[in-house]
Amino acid sequence: MHHTDICIAGAGIIGLSLALELHRRGLSVTVLDQGTPLAEASTAAAGMLAASDPDNPASLRPLADLSLSLYPAFLDRLHALSGTQVPFHTRATLQSHADASGETFSPEALSKILPQLKPRNHHFTLIDEHSLEPRNLAAALLAAVKSTSIDLHTSTQVLAAQSIGDSVELHTTRGTFHAAKFINCTGAWATHSSLAPGLAVAPKKGQMLAVAIPSTLSLPLVVRTHGMYIVPRTTGPNAGRAIIGATIEDVGFDKIVHLADIAHLRALAADLIPALADAPQLEVWAGLRPSTPDELPFLGPAPDARNQFIAAGHYRNGILLAPATAHVIAQILTGEPSAIDLSAYSPMRPLPATAIAH
Numbered sequence: 543m544h545h546t547d548i549c550i551a552g553a554g555i556i557g558l559s560l561a562l563e564l565h566r567r568g569l570s571v572t573v574l575d576q577g578t579p580l581a582e583a584s585t586a587a588a589g590m591l592a593a594s595d596p597d598n599p600a601s602l603r604p605l606a607d608l609s610l611s612l613y614p615a616f617l618d619r620l621h622a623l624s625g626t627q628v629p630f631h632t633r634a635t636l637q638s639h640a641d642a643s644g645e646t647f648s649p650e651a652l653s654k655i656l657p658q659l660k661p662r663n664h665h666f667t668l669i670d671e672h673s674l675e676p677r678n679l680a681a682a683l684l685a686a687v688k689s690t691s692i693d694l695h696t697s698t699q700v701l702a703a704q705s706i707g708d709s710v711e712l713h714t715t716r717g718t719f720h721a722a723k724f725i726n727c728t729g730a731w732a733t734h735s736s737l738a739p740g741l742a743v744a745p746k747k748g749q750m751l752a753v754a755i756p757s758t759l760s761l762p763l764v765v766r767t768h769g770m771y772i773v774p775r776t777t778g779p780n781a782g783r784a785i786i787g788a789t790i791e792d793v794g795f796d797k798i799v800h801l802a803d804i805a806h807l808r809a810l811a812a813d814l815i816p817a818l819a820d821a822p823q824l825e826v827w828a829g830l831r832p833s834t835p836d837e838l839p840f841l842g843p844a845p846d847a848r849n850q851f852i853a854a855g856h857y858r859n860g861i862l863l864a865p866a867t868a869h870v871i872a873q874i875l876t877g878e879p880s881a882i883d884l885s886a887y888s889p890m891r892p893l894p895a896t897a898i899a900h
C-alpha cells in the first residue's frame with residue numbers, strides 16, 4: 543500500500559512539471575505512467591513556444607502568456623536540479639497570415655530577413671517567439687525529477703480512481719495507491735480509460751520529418767504557415783537539422799508514418815524554401831496531440847469526483863503550457879488564488895457538440 547499527498551497519472555511534460563512544482567511546495571508526490579516517461583507527445587513535439595500562433599484559440603492567450611512569463615524560472619530550476627541547460631534554438635518566427643492586413647513584410651523586406659524564402663501568396667509577419675528542442679527539455683526534466691524524492695513508477699497504468707472519504711484510492715496494474723489528491727495528466731489517454739468520464743480528450747496525430755539543412759541555406763528562425771512549419775535546430779548535437787511538420791489527423795491512436803504525407807509536408811516546405819527540396823531526410827515520426835473540442839485544455843477539478851483533478855488536453859501547445867499548468871494546478875491544490883481566470887479551461891465548461899478539426 544502506497545500513501546502520498548499527491549498522485550499524478552502521466553509522466554509527460556505536464557505531469558512531471560506539475561510533480562516538480564508540487565514537490566517544491568513541500569508535498570509528497572507519486573507519479574504513475576502506463577509506459578515510460580516523456581515517450582509520447584512531449585518528445586514528438588516541434589518545441590515552438592507559439593503563444594502568438596494565429597491558429598490558437600483566443601482564450602488560450604492568458605494561460606500562454608502566464609507560461610511564457612514562467613519559462614525562464616522553469617528552465618533555471620531544471621538546470622539547478624539536473625545540471626542540464628536547455629537552450630533556445632530560435633528567437634523569432636516568420637508567421638504567414640491569410641491576408642495582408644496588419645504589419646506584413648514586402649517581398650523586399652522579407653528577402654533581407656530570409657533571402658531564400660519564396661513568399662508565394664503568403665503574407666508574413668515577424669513574431670518574437672522562442673523554440674527549444676523538446677528532447678533536451680525532456681532529458682533535463684526527467685533528470686530533475688530523479689534528483690528529488692518524487693516517486694516515479696513506470697509501466698503502471700491507473701485503471702480506476704475512487705474517491706473514498708478524504709482520499710483517493712487508485713487501482714493500477716501494479717497494485718493500489720492512496721493519495722490525498724489525484725491529478726490525471728495522461729494527455730491523449732486522459733479519457734480513454736474510466737478516469738475522466740464525460741470529458742472529451744482525443745488523440746490528433748501529427749506526422750513530421752527532420753532534414754539536414756543544406757550548407758547553402760542560412761535558417762536562423764522558424765517559418766510557419768497555417769498548414770506547415772519549419773523549425774531549425776541551431777545548437778547542440780542536433781544543430782543543422784530542420785523539423786518540418788505536421789499533419790493533423792483524426793485517426794485514433796495510430797502512429798504509423800505514411801511516406802506520402804511526409805512527401806507532402808516536404809513539398810509545402812520546399813515551395814517556400816526551395817533549398818529544402820533535396821535536403822537529406824534524417825528522421826520521420828508521428829505523435830499524438832491531446833485535443834479537446836474547443837482546443838483548450840481541461841484544468842481543474844474532475845466533474846463529480848472529490849479530490850480528483852485533471853490537467854490534460856493541451857493539444858498543440860503542451861511544451862509551451864507546462865510551466866503555467868503546473869503553477870495554476872499547484873495553486874488550486876494548495877488553496878491559493880489562481881494567477882489567472884481559469885474559467886475558459888474548466889473541465890465543467892460547456893463544449894461544442896462536435897470537435898473542431900483543422
Ligand code: GLY
Nearest residue numbers: 588748788858859
Ligand atoms: N505544436 C505543433 C503541432 O502541434 O504540430
